[in-house]
Amino acid sequence: MNPKIRKAVFPVAGLGTRFLPATKAMPKEMLTVVDRPLIQYAVDEAREAGIEHLIFVTGRNKAVIEDHFDVQYELEATLSGRGKQEALDLLTKDLPKPGSTSFTRQQVPLGLGHAVWCAREMIGNEPFAVLLPDMLMKGQPGCLKQMVKVYEEWGGNVLAVEECDPSQTHQYGIVGIGAEVGGPAFRINAMVEKPKPEVAPSNLYINGRYILQPQIFDLLSKQEKGAGNEIQLTDAMLRLMDRQYIYGCRFDGETYDCGNKVGFLAANVAFALDRPDIADEFRPELEKLLAR
Numbered sequence: 001m002n003p004k005i006r007k008a009v010f011p012v013a014g015l016g017t018r019f020l021p022a023t024k025a026m027p028k029e030m031l032t033v034v035d036r037p038l039i040q041y042a043v044d045e046a047r048e049a050g051i052e053h054l055i056f057v058t059g060r061n062k063a064v065i066e067d068h069f070d071v072q073y074e075l076e077a078t079l080s081g082r083g084k085q086e087a088l089d090l091l092t093k094d095l096p097k098p099g100s101t102s103f104t105r106q107q108v109p110l111g112l113g114h115a116v117w118c119a120r121e122m123i124g125n126e127p128f129a130v131l132l133p134d135m136l137m138k139g140q141p142g143c144l145k146q147m148v149k150v151y152e153e154w155g156g157n158v159l160a161v162e163e164c165d166p167s168q169t170h171q172y173g174i175v176g177i178g179a180e181v182g183g184p185a186f187r188i189n190a191m192v193e194k195p196k197p198e199v200a201p202s203n204l205y206i207n208g209r210y211i212l213q214p215q216i217f218d219l220l221s222k223q224e225k226g227a228g229n230e231i232q233l234t235d236a237m238l239r240l241m242d243r244q245y246i247y248g249c250r251f252d253g254e255t256y257d258c259g260n261k262v263g264f265l266a267a268n269v270a271f272a273l274d275r276p277d278i279a280d281e282f283r284p285e286l287e288k289l290l291a292r
């Protein structure tokens with residue numbers, strides 16, 4: 001049997017320059033979609049998929065992420081004193097178990113591959129997941145759970161992929177489609193980071209969810225800079241493909257790229273329309289705005 005995926009890495013060291021000034025003093029992962037920060041959605045998705053240990057690769061000015069996953073004693077005591085049970089439940093229900101979070105820092109922003117490599121000691125010698133919190137997923141079950149199903153059946157490495165408009169290939173890692181293995185899964189036979197449309201092997205992009213074998217760390221440790229002069233995870237995965245299978249898992253759901261403003265705004269609307277407590281009130285407001 002393939003070993004269980006117990007640990008997930010959340011690379012959260014990015015500077016968030018596309019969201020300035022909002023991200024001047026606040027990490028972009030704390031931007032809220034409706035009333036939950038982006039990082040909370042990624043953690044929820046990981047937990048749903050059976051992840052037990054959450055590893056955050058942070059950077060300077062990111063301490064508030066650590067606080068978010070800690071007990072907020074003063075607030076809890078105040079709410080409890082005022083009998084605000086509902087608000088109190090909201091604080092406590094998402095709290096990770098003691099000892100189930102770890103934090104390390106990517107000291108210099110050298111790229112996604114380098115950020116993942118910074119978690120190597122915390123991962124050790126077992127397969128693990130990576131979730132990029134900018135990419136907000138809406139799916140039933142969640143994206144990582146869909147991937148775990150493919151992993152349980154086929155082992156190896158699994159990347160979630162989705163179709164993008166061919167003109168957008170330069171924004172993402174793009175995979176080549178090899179043999180279909182059944183259901184949503186196929187063997188990846190090529191991988192290019194941010195290719196121009198003319199040289200992209202397909203229009204299937206890596207949407208920010210990965211299940212990787214620990215051998216990726218050897219490759220990342222030797223790695224040279226690639227696209228954008230950064231140490232790219234995609235380049236290391238391409239080399240891993242010489243030794244191991246990497247499966248693509250076509251995600252059944254929607255992805256909102258919250259690394260850009262339009263994607264982030266769309267996510268807020270989509271998630272609000274799905275929330276039973278606000279949708280009825282929000283829909284007419286939205287319709288009014290659209291009719292303007």
Ligand code: G1P
Pocket residue numbers: 112132134135171172173174193194205206207208232233234259
């Ligand atoms: C990273 C990956 C890329 C992937 C993307 C998804 O790029 O390198 O392969 O498609 O995340 O968001 P970044 O967005 O960090 O430039």
